[in-house]
Amino acid sequence: MNRVKPIKFLIMMSLCLAGLILASVFIGPARIPMNDIFEERFFDILKLRILRTILAVAAGAGLSLSGVALQAILRNPLAEPYILGVSSGAGLGAVMGLLLLPISGAVSVIAFIGGLITIMVVYLLARVDKRILPENLIIAGILVNALFSGLLMFFVSNSSSAKIHSVIWWLLGNLQVYSPGQVLIAGAVVSAGSFVVFILSKELNAISLGEEEALHLGVDIEKIKAALILAVTLITSVIVSMCGIIGFVGLMVPHIARRLVGPDHRILVPASILTGGVFILSCDIFARTIMAPRELPVGVITTLLGVPFFIYVLKKSGKAYFK
Amino acid sequence: MLTFSKVSSGYNDVEILSDVSFNIKQGAVVGIIGPNGAGKSTLLRTATKAITPFGGEIFLQNRSLAEIPLKEIARSMAVVTQDTAFMFPFKVIDLVLLGRIPYMKGLGFESKGDLRIALEALESVDASRLKDRFIDELSSGERQRVIIAKALSQRPKILFLDEPTAHLDICHQVEMFRMLTKLNKESGLTIVSVLHDLNLASEYCDELILLSEGKIKIKGAPKEVLNYRIIEEVYKTLVIVKDNPLTGRPHVFLVKNK
Numbered sequence: 341m342n343r344v345k346p347i348k349f350l351i352m353m354s355l356c357l358a359g360l361i362l363a364s365v366f367i368g369p370a371r372i373p374m375n376d377i378f379e380e381r382f383f384d385i386l387k388l389r390i391l392r393t394i395l396a397v398a399a400g401a402g403l404s405l406s407g408v409a410l411q412a413i414l415r416n417p418l419a420e421p422y423i424l425g426v427s428s429g430a431g432l433g434a435v436m437g438l439l440l441l442p443i444s445g446a447v448s449v450i451a452f453i454g455g456l457i458t459i460m461v462v463y464l465l466a467r468v469d470k471r472i473l474p475e476n477l478i479i480a481g482i483l484v485n486a487l488f489s490g491l492l493m494f495f496v497s498n499s500s501s502a503k504i505h506s507v508i509w510w511l512l513g514n515l516q517v518y519s520p521g522q523v524l525i526a527g528a529v530v531s532a533g534s535f536v537v538f539i540l541s542k543e544l545n546a547i548s549l550g551e552e553e554a555l556h557l558g559v560d561i562e563k564i565k566a567a568l569i570l571a572v573t574l575i576t577s578v579i580v581s582m583c584g585i586i587g588f589v590g591l592m593v594p595h596i597a598r599r600l601v602g603p604d605h606r607i608l609v610p611a612s613i614l615t616g617g618v619f620i621l622s623c624d625i626f627a628r629t630i631m632a633p634r635e636l637p638v639g640v641i642t643t644l645l646g647v648p649f650f651i652y653v654l655k656k657s658g659k660a661y662f663k
Numbered sequence: 664m665l666t667f668s669k670v671s672s673g674y675n676d677v678e679i680l681s682d683v684s685f686n687i688k689q690g691a692v693v694g695i696i697g698p699n700g701a702g703k704s705t706l707l708r709t710a711t712k713a714i715t716p717f718g719g720e721i722f723l724q725n726r727s728l729a730e731i732p733l734k735e736i737a738r739s740m741a742v743v744t745q746d747t748a749f750m751f752p753f754k755v756i757d758l759v760l761l762g763r764i765p766y767m768k769g770l771g772f773e774s775k776g777d778l779r780i781a782l783e784a785l786e787s788v789d790a791s792r793l794k795d796r797f798i799d800e801l802s803s804g805e806r807q808r809v810i811i812a813k814a815l816s817q818r819p820k821i822l823f824l825d826e827p828t829a830h831l832d833i834c835h836q837v838e839m840f841r842m843l844t845k846l847n848k849e850s851g852l853t854i855v856s857v858l859h860d861l862n863l864a865s866e867y868c869d870e871l872i873l874l875s876e877g878k879i880k881i882k883g884a885p886k887e888v889l890n891y892r893i894i895e896e897v898y899k900t901l902v903i904v905k906d907n908p909l910t911g912r913p914h915v916f917l918v919k920n921k
Contacts, residue, residue: 415750417750469675538770539769539770541770541771542764542767542770542771543764545761545764545771546761546764548750548751549747549749549750549761550744550747550748552708552713552742552744553744553747555712555713555733556711556713556737556740556741556742556744557737557761557762557764557765557817558732558733558734558735558736558737558738558764558765559733559764560733598751602752602753602754602757603751603752603753604753604757606770606771606772
């Protein structure tokens with residue numbers, strides 16, 4: 341696959357995203373007849389769809405951006421937003437919330453806290469000699485992921501079948517809007533986090549050459565890594581706590597964007613944000629309409645559409661996979 | 664230019680370099696030689712602030728290295744590490760431009776000046792024709808040139824190299840050193856390189872630092888350092904040292920053990 345002109349790509353993707361945002365607001369299982377547009381029902385539906393669209397774009401952009409940053413920091417092509425254990429920590433929190441608490445609004449708060457605690461544990465485990473080594477982070481992430489998944493299974497295996505359904509629905513990843521406030525928080529956190537990652541683009545370029553290389557280019561690697569990991573953790577925790585575990589986006593989008601615009605993070609970061617938004621919005625429109633009025637969890641679609649598409653892209657380029 | 668004063672250094676409390684003192688003059692080409700495990704790379708990494716010394720002090724242009732901010736260091740010294748691994752397929756010119764990071768502000772979009780410096784750096788290593796190629800498509804020799812161009816676009820006063828000829832055939836080895844010598848002569852760049860090949864070191868360096876078990880055994884001109892008694896003692900190998908009839912530089916020949 342040949343690289344495309346970065347500016348052209350960014351403009352094209354922005355237009356695509358704008359089109360999909362409109363589509364996402366106006367397409368859905370509930371029809372809005374034209375003669376109803378001044379009725380209250382219309383505004384309720386519209387409001388819900390706008391919120392859902394914001395959540396979708398925030399989730400797609402945030403997960404893709406986190407994938408880009410983590411692949412560079414950890415220097416690992418398999419890195420994705422969940423690699424450091426945020427998903428299992430938040431998942432454990434959410435499941436405990438769903439199973440043990442009567443109110444559903446608190447679930448995302450507990451999930452968010454679960455995600456943050458996990459990352460702190462991983463960070464402390466990976467810290468040796470006041471330094472955070474990428475390999476240590478990955479191994480600590482895998483360990484904590486395994487432990488928390490085990491605990492999660494323990495809780496699930498000990499609960500009633502009625503509750504298991506809501507747990508599984510949550511784990512599959514979906515974009516249901518629980519409250520407008522939450523959506524706005526997600527939007528704000530993802531925007532702020534994206535800004536931090538974007539202004540550190542040139543440092544990400546340096547770090548992607550290796551930590552010692554970055555150091556020799558005058559980059560204070562430990563500080564930059566800490567800032568990036570914090571930004572990525574907040575983004576991922578917020579998204580996971582509201583949308584559950586939307587799979588594959590954070591792994592696939594960075595790879596596709598990198599193939600299209602190259603590895604320069606000053607372009608790659610905005611390119612991934614846009615591509616992530618476009619991808620997840622398309623998946624969500626699909627998830628809402630394919631079996632309407634029933635709705636599929638968007639995580640199912642991202643994986644079912646994403647995997648074949650990713651295989652196609654990899655095969656078409658005909659090079660080593662990680663190029 | 665670079666002064667070590669009673670420096671000891673190592674990793675995780677294990678001392679590898681002990682009590683090392685030397686001075687490198689501006690414009691010198693210095694080779695660091697010694698057997699495996701003698702502390703050559705540790706010395707290089709200590710000199711470039713990749714590791715913090717346990718004791719002693721290092722001065723770069725008469726300022727204590729510990730007190731110079733990283734960014735400022737990156738503007739006066741560049742380092743070509745061994746086996747730079749590129750995870751991402753950068754375009755050559757983009758990679759060389761990364762050498763301008765220590766000078767960039769904000770988001771770091773390069774100016775015309777940065778681009779000019781990067782192109783000059785490629786030119787000075789005879790690699791201008793590679794500028795639009797991808798780094799993963801290059802041969803080892805070409806890659807090494809590009810990596811050196813990246814280092815040069817930092818506009819350093821001193822260039823450190825860790826075994827720059829490790830994967831190169833003799834033609835490319837000679838080319839590499841001819842290029843480094845040219846840079847040294849034309850722009851007064853101080854060059855400090857870790858080398859395994861004693862004969863290359865002898866041929867191209869003004870001065871050699873021979874390390875043995877974390878200490879400096881001897882520092883001086885190749886003629887003084889490559890003495891068969893010293894080499895046999897440090898490398899625990901029988902050798903014959905003869906001068907190259909063309910350049911007069913000493914060369915080391917191995918002797919088959921009986």
